[in-house]
Amino acid sequence: MVSRITRKALTKSSKKSPKTARRWPKKSSPSPLKSFSSAATSFNRSLSSCRRHLFKIFACFTVFHTPNKRKQGFHRLVPAHIDTKDISSLLSAPFLPPPTFPRRKTVFFDLDETLIHSCTGIPPERYDFTIHPVIDGKEITFYVLKRPGTDELLRVASEVYEVVIFTAGLREYASLVLERLDPNNKLISHRLYRDSCREMEVGKLVKDLSGLGRDMGKVVIVDDNPASFSLQKENAIPVSPFINDLDDRELREVMKFLNFAANFEDTREAVALYLSGWWKSES
Incomplete structure (x- = not known):
């Protein structure tokens, strides 16, 4: 009796239970249609992954080549019709501010x-x-020796004209002379030095009045050097060079001319009459 019971227990424990058998079912082979669908899905996933990688790469290139605007700051735009090579010359070109009295002519x-x-x-x-x-x-x-009549000329001219000193002398030198001629800054409106002249040839400086912001029909230049006013001869009153002649009366004649030219609408007409010799015959 005992031996039979033991055999039955051993036989029962050695067999697998139905529940244990269901946990690991045998895989069945997929159909051809399901295999094709699975392959297509896998290909799409790979393609999407490649796209993401490409976008990351291009984004890196964009970061590498994009300037840092915060470091560079803003850039002033230059109009397309202006050559950037000429900007420095435009900025350095002399240009007088508007006259205090617009109706006055300029000497x-x-x-x-x-x-x-x-x-x-x-x-x-x-x-x-x-x-x-x-x-x-x-x-x-x-x-420094002043020409006879210099002080009176500056005083009289400043009452009727806008007075501008235009010299080919160095600023360091000429500015000190002008401080002695006009210590209170009441006679001379503006001062132009060598850096405002144009160098037409090597060592040849010209005073170009056309770019100074004044109507050329309302300006006169008084100068001893004809080369200085060669671009505007019709506006020039030439005078003889002064060295040390204390009997010189040139500036007195200039004062008479300025009083005469103030009544002309166009100063070039007054200059033409002066240069024609009519002035001397009348006086």
């Missing part, structure tokens, strides 16, 4: 040998004052 006076004469080295017998500009790092003493 440009040269400085050296027109209103004054200066020299260095041994002091001359006569001079009115000295200046000591520093040029090229070296202080130089200039002895």
